[in-house]
Every structure is written in structure tokens, then in C-alpha cells.
Amino acid sequence: MWLEPRAQIPAWMWLVAPALAIGFTLLVTSVLVAWAGAPVGRAYALLLEGGFGSRFAWTETLTRATPLILTGLAAAVAFRARLYNIGAEGQLYAGALAAVAVGGLHGGAGFGAPGWILFPLMIAAACAAGALLLLGPALLKSRLGVDEVVTTLLLNFIVLLLVSAMLDGPMKDPTGLGWPQSVAIADALQLDKLVPKSRVHSGLLAAVALALALAALLRHTTLGFEIRAVGANARAAEFAGMPVRAVVWKVALLSGALAGLSGALEVAGRAGYVTLDMSPGYGYSGIVIAMLAALNPIGVVVAAVFVAGMLVGADSMSRAVTVPTYIADVIVAVALIAVLVATMWTRWRVHWGRG
Amino acid sequence: MLTETLDLLLGLPFWVAVLRIATPLILGTLGVLLCERAGVLNLGIEGIMVAGAFAGWLAVYQGSGLWTGVAAAALTGALFGLLHGWLTVTLALSQHVSGLGITLLATSLASYAYRVSFPKVESPPTVQPFSDMSAWLPLPVLNQQTPLTLLALLLVPTLAYMLYRTPLGLAVRMVGENPDAAEGQGLSVPALRIGAVMAGSALMGVAGAFLTLAAFNAFYFNMVNGRGWVCVALVVFASWRPGKALVGALLFGFFDALQLRLQQAGSGLFGVDVSYQFYLMLPYVMAIVALVVVARRAAYPQALMKPWRKGER
Numbered sequence: 297m298w299l300e301p302r303a304q305i306p307a308w309m310w311l312v313a314p315a316l317a318i319g320f321t322l323l324v325t326s327v328l329v330a331w332a333g334a335p336v337g338r339a340y341a342l343l344l345e346g347g348f349g350s351r352f353a354w355t356e357t358l359t360r361a362t363p364l365i366l367t368g369l370a371a372a373v374a375f376r377a378r379l380y381n382i383g384a385e386g387q388l389y390a391g392a393l394a395a396v397a398v399g400g401l402h403g404g405a406g407f408g409a410p411g412w413i414l415f416p417l418m419i420a421a422a423c424a425a426g427a428l429l430l431l432g433p434a435l436l437k438s439r440l441g442v443d444e445v446v447t448t449l450l451l452n453f454i455v456l457l458l459v460s461a462m463l464d465g466p467m468k469d470p471t472g473l474g475w476p477q478s479v480a481i482a483d484a485l486q487l488d489k490l491v492p493k494s495r496v497h498s499g500l501l502a503a504v505a506l507a508l509a510l511a512a513l514l515r516h517t518t519l520g521f522e523i524r525a526v527g528a529n530a531r532a533a534e535f536a537g538m539p540v541r542a543v544v545w546k547v548a549l550l551s552g553a554l555a556g557l558s559g560a561l562e563v564a565g566r567a568g569y570v571t572l573d574m575s576p577g578y579g580y581s582g583i584v585i586a587m588l589a590a591l592n593p594i595g596v597v598v599a600a601v602f603v604a605g606m607l608v609g610a611d612s613m614s615r616a617v618t619v620p621t622y623i624a625d626v627i628v629a630v631a632l633i634a635v636l637v638a639t640m641w642t643r644w645r646v647h648w649g650r651g
Numbered sequence: 652m653l654t655e656t657l658d659l660l661l662g663l664p665f666w667v668a669v670l671r672i673a674t675p676l677i678l679g680t681l682g683v684l685l686c687e688r689a690g691v692l693n694l695g696i697e698g699i700m701v702a703g704a705f706a707g708w709l710a711v712y713q714g715s716g717l718w719t720g721v722a723a724a725a726l727t728g729a730l731f732g733l734l735h736g737w738l739t740v741t742l743a744l745s746q747h748v749s750g751l752g753i754t755l756l757a758t759s760l761a762s763y764a765y766r767v768s769f770p771k772v773e774s775p776p777t778v779q780p781f782s783d784m785s786a787w788l789p790l791p792v793l794n795q796q797t798p799l800t801l802l803a804l805l806l807v808p809t810l811a812y813m814l815y816r817t818p819l820g821l822a823v824r825m826v827g828e829n830p831d832a833a834e835g836q837g838l839s840v841p842a843l844r845i846g847a848v849m850a851g852s853a854l855m856g857v858a859g860a861f862l863t864l865a866a867f868n869a870f871y872f873n874m875v876n877g878r879g880w881v882c883v884a885l886v887v888f889a890s891w892r893p894g895k896a897l898v899g900a901l902l903f904g905f906f907d908a909l910q911l912r913l914q915q916a917g918s919g920l921f922g923v924d925v926s927y928q929f930y931l932m933l934p935y936v937m938a939i940v941a942l943v944v945v946a947r948r949a950a951y952p953q954a955l956m957k958p959w960r961k962g963e964r
Contacts, residue, residue, distance in 0.1 A: 297741055298961055332767045380747050440946040443887060445694065445747065447942065449880040450935045457935075461928035584755060587748050620766030625759030632752045633738070640742050 299644040313642045317634035334617040347609025355494035360604035365503040366558035367582025368596035374551035377523045383448030384555040385579025386455035391422035391556025392570045395563045399481030411484035426556020427549040434548030438541045478570040487565040497565030511593040667795040673904030675858040677803040679882035680896040682854030689847030690827035690954040694750025696855045697879030698757030703856030705761040708863035708870045711778045728856020729849045736845030743958035775869035797865040811893040827952035830959040888941045906934040
């Protein structure tokens with residue numbers, strides 16, 4: 297089996313390739329659902345209904361999608377420049393911790409500073425924490441050639457332990473009844489709800505706005521052009537006189553800040569404090585979302601809503617039929633691989649047999 | 652404090668712990684090393700270890716022998732390796748992306764299969780794990796280990812011999828350094844790369860099985876807990892050499908065992924009270940420090956992460 301680049305992509309392929317990817321994903325996951333002993337059709341109906349079928353389902357899905365959009369954008373912009381930031385999980389927690397450090401100062405009273413001063417400070421602190429956390433690996437990569445995949449991955453574990461230490465110690469909520477949770481941020485700093493009696497908060501608007509801004513940045517600005525050039529071919533970019541190292545660290549600051557912001561918005565939009573399980577792997581899911589979206593910021597929003605819908609839908613489905621919630625992760629993983637293969641197939645002609 | 656530490660380092664139980672902690676890392680690091688020597692980064696390791704841990708444990712739980720369990724784990728690993736090889740070698744997809752996809756797929760499939768098989772268990776079902784080799788092996792420290800540790804230690808010289816002293820090893824290294832030259836010699840680059848990824852992934856599966864069949868006796872969802880990523884770091888630290896990989900795994904085991912003892916001693920460092928989380932960080936911090944130290948002379952396989960297509964130069 298070998299591949300030959302297609303001179304041009306036939307129009308029908310744009311319809312057939314995604315359809316095949318979806319079909320393949322449904323086929324594989326149907327087998328797994330049937331194995332769990334549940335009626336396949338009903339399980340899918342429940343999954344879709346739970347994720348997208350009602351007002352409540354949509355609010356839950358969009359609540360989940362908010363941090364996923366931001367971590368997805370963090371991965372997308374970094375991967376565009378071939379900076380493999382696998383550390384969004386740690387950057388999210390660093391951002392959340394920084395947000396509480398500012399927003400929960402002096403027992404949540406913030407030294408009595410007004411909200412309009414504290415809120416920007418809190419957001420800035422979270423972005424800075426995420427950005428600085430990624431700046432280290434980015435500098436190690438560009439100065440010493442240390443592989444950023446490994447350093448960012450290992451930093452996730454270090455940050456999570458740091459969070460755990462902070463929740464046990466300096467930032468512990470004294471009224472927390474044994475559950476490790478941080479002090480809460482001041483009430484004035486909490487985000488407004490978008491829909492009454494739901495959990496969707498205004499962080500969603502910020503996430504979507506940032507996706508649009510990032511799309512514009514990549515398409516219309518010099519930095520965006522440089523990011524794309526460095527990602528396409530760093531040596532050629534360097535030869536063309538681009539400051540490749542500077543581009544890499546700018547991308548690192550941007551990517552880390554986005555991931556840090558997702559942590560701050562989770563704190564300010566939902567519980568108001570940090571817990572050790574506030575992110576069920578949002579940082580890692582963000583990478584998958586970015587890849588599903590082919591690193592396109594607008595696509596990230598769509599992919600994040602899809603993944604969030606699967607997670608929320610699987611939760612509600614597993615309460616009705618005997619299918620474990622892990623089916624959501626399986627669906628996303630199979631979909632990712634199917635989409636990657638389908639994209640490949642649109643760009644390359646497959647020849648069976650030896651070349 | 653100092654005398655306590657010295658006592659600790661001289662005691663046999665400490666070194667037994669070092670070797671036990673190092674075992675899955677030795678197996679996993681050799682697996683990553685084999686893949687990368689053939690030019691393929693395999694970030695699927697974290698998930699493949701989970702799948703191997705589950706498959707090995709499930710086989711034994713359903714009545715197979717322990718070694719059959721190990722074989723099941725190796726086979727599971729090899730199958731995920733085949734998928735990764737097909738995606739990255741045949742289809743030439745990004746190795747980062749495919750590897751992370753494999754980790755997600757393997758982890759979620761194992762978790763799903765576990766929950767389907769055991770829907771309502773409060774405490775995880777257990778198996779009778781490997782026993783140590785004290786009955787027949789007259790070597791201190793090593794005889795406190797299970798046969799899987801012996802296997803891991805024997806694999807180090809075996810893999811080194813294979814890579815440096817056999818035609819197959821030369822071919823594997825060649826497709827990782829200069830696939831065009833390998834092809835010029837009439838070697839099949841795709842076959843060698845996919846074969847190496849499958850064999851390496853099988854080792855990762857066995858590394859996972861060590862956790863369920865030797866270190867513990869049950870399957871827990873978070874039991875791999877970053878060990879796979881540590882292996883990826885250790886390969887760089889080891890400059891892609893099996894002997895140094897062993898040293899790296901033992902060093903990591905040393906720091907992990909040390910932090911456990913310091914935690915238990917609870918005396919703090921130099922009189923300062925330190926929370927246990929900072930001890931837990933120590934091995935991860937050391938891994939990053941090690942990477943930085945060796946970075947300048949890291950000799951990456953020249954074709955690592957570079958897809959190869961026939962007829963393209």
C-alpha cells in the first residue's frame with residue numbers, strides 16, 4: 297500500500313470523506329454498545345438527546361464546551377507553529393490557582409478592592425501563570441533543543457501536585473469539611489449566567505470571541521503569517537529572515553495564556569474555587585479537539601461542542617441503559633483517528649499492492 | 652537526618668523498592684527506544700500501558716496462567732502498535748497526533764471494557780500475582796523481585812545485542828537514521844518500521860502488565876499515572892542506548908523510592924516541614940533536569956518523526 301498526492305481533490309470527496317469517517321465511528325462504537333448489552337439505536341438516541349436534545353442538554357453541553365474551546369485553541373495555535381504543547385492541563389490548573397490567589401485574597405474580600413480592579417487582575421494573573429508555565433519548555437526547546445512534548449507532559453504532574461499542596465496548605469478552605477478545595481473568589485468576581493437556572497456562564501462568549509480573534513490573527517496579521525510559516529517549514533522561515541525563536545516564544549505565551557484563562561473561567565464561572573478534579577482532562581481533550589478541527593480556530597468551537605455533547609450525552613445515557621460513560625472517550629478517539637485517515641485520503645491517492 | 656538517610660540507603664529494602672519501581676520503566680523505556688530507533692515516536696505508550704495492564708489482568712482473572720497474561724498484554728500492545736505503525740508509516744500521519752490518539756483510544760477502550768465486564772464492583776477484583784524469586788534465586792535484592800523484573804533486566808543486553816550485533820538491528824537503526832540508504836540496500840522501510848513499532852509496543856504492554864500482575868493484583872483506572880511519559884523522557888536521557896536506559900530507569904526508581912521514604916520519615920528536610928506533594932514531585936523534577944543536562948549532546952536518530960514515502964527525496 298502506498299500513496300500518491302492528488303493533483304486536485306474531486307468535489308464529491310468533500311462529502312464522502314466526512315461521511316465515511318462518521319460511518320466508521322458509528323460502526324465501531326455500535327459494536328461496543330451492543331457488547332455492553334444495550335439496544336444500539338436507543339443508546340444513540342439517548343446519547344444525542346442527552347447532549348443536544350433539550351434546552352437543559354444544550355446548556356450543559358455549552359458549559360462543558362467553554363473550557364474545551366479555550367484548551368482547544370491553546371493546542372491549535374501551538375501546534376500550528378509545531379510547538380507541541382501537551383501541557384494545557386497543567387496550565388489550566390496554574391491559571392485556576394492564580395485566579396484564586398488574586399480573586400480570593402484576604403479571605404475573598406480582596407483587601408476591599410472593587411471588582412472592576414480585581415477582575416482584570418485576576419484574569420491577567422491566570423493568563424500570566426499559564427503563559428509562564430509554557431514559556432519555560434518553549435525556551436528550553438529553542439535554546440537547548442529539549443523536546444517540549446516531554447517537558448510539558450511532566451509539568452502537568454508537577455503542577456497537579458502543587459495544586460494539591462496548596463489546597464492542603466496556604467489556599468485551603470477552612471470551611472471545606474475535609475474535601476480539598478481552595479478558598480473561594482469574591483462573589484463580585486463570579487461570572488454572570490447566560491441562561492437563568494443553568495450553568496452556562498459568560499465565559500462561553502469570551503471563548504467564542506477569542507476563537508474569532510485567533511482566526512483573524514492567524515489569517516490577517518504578520519504574527520499569524522509567521523506562525524503559519526514556522527509551522528510549515530521552520531528552516532525556510534528562518535532563511536526568509538523570520539525571527540523563528542521569537543515566534544516560538546510568542547506562540548508559547550499565547551497558547552499558555554489561553555489554557556490559563558480556561559482555568560480562571562472555570563473558577564469564576566462555576567464553583568468559584570479550585571478542586572483537584574475541576575478538570576476531567578480538559579487540557580488533554582483540547583489537543584484532540586484541535587486535531588479534529590484541523591487546527592482551525594473556528595473549527596475548534598464546533599469540535600469542542602461536539603466533544604462536550606458526547607461527554608454530557610454519555611453521562612445521561614449511562615443512567616438509562618447499561619453503557620459505561622467511557623463510551624464518550626471511545627467515540628472521540630475513534631472519530632479522531634477516522635477523521636485523520638479520511639483527511640489523508642482526500643489529499644492522497646491510495647494504491648494497493650507494492651509500489 | 653543525615654544518619655537516617657545513610658541508614659536508609661544502606662538498607663536492602665530500599666534497593667528492593669528501587670528495582671521494583673524501575674521495572675515497568677525499564678520495559679517501557681526499551682519499548683520507546685526500539686520504536687524511536689526505527690524513526691517512529693510513540694506517544695501511545697501511556698495508553699498502551701493501560702491496555703496492557705488491563706488485558707494481562709483480565710486474562711489471568713479469567714483463569715489463564717500468569718505468563719499467558721503477560722503474552723496477552725504483549726499481544727494487545729502489538730495490536731495498538733500495528734495501528735500506530737499503519738497510521739504513521741503507511742499513511743505518514745503526524746507521529747505526535749497519532750500517538751496521542753492511540754493513548755486516548757487505548758485508555759478509553761480499556762476503561763470501557765473494564766466497566767462493561769465489571770459493572771458494579773466496589774473494590775476491584777483481584778488475582779494471585781507473580782510471587783518473588785526467593786525460592787530459587789540466591790541473589791540478594793533481585794530474589795525479592797518477580798520474574799518480570801528478571802525478564803526486564805535480561806531484555807537490556809538482549810536488545811543491545813540485537814541492535815548493535817545483528818543484521819536485523821543494523822536494518823532497524825538504518826531506517827531510523829537514513830531510510831533512503833536502507834531502501835537502497837533492498838530493505839523494506841515500512842515493514843521494518845512497523846515491525847519495530849509493534850515489538851516496542853508489545854514491550855509497553857508488558858510494562859503495563861507488570862503493574863497488574865506483579866506490583867499490584869488488580870486493575871485501577873489511574874494506575875499508569877504518567878509512567879509512560881516518564882519512559883519517553885528516559886529514552887532521550889539514555890541517548891537511545893539500552894544500557895543507559897537501564898541506568899535512567901534505576902535513577903528514576905531511586906528518586907521515587909527516596910521520596911517515599913522521606914515522606915514516611917516525615918522529618919522534613921533540614922528541619923523545614925515539607926508537604927508530601929513536594930516529595931512526590933521529586934522524580935518528575937529530576938526527569939526534567941536530566942533532560943536539560945543531556946540536551947546538548949542528545950543524538951536523536953536522524954530520521955525520527957520524519958515520515959518516509961517511497962520515491963520521495
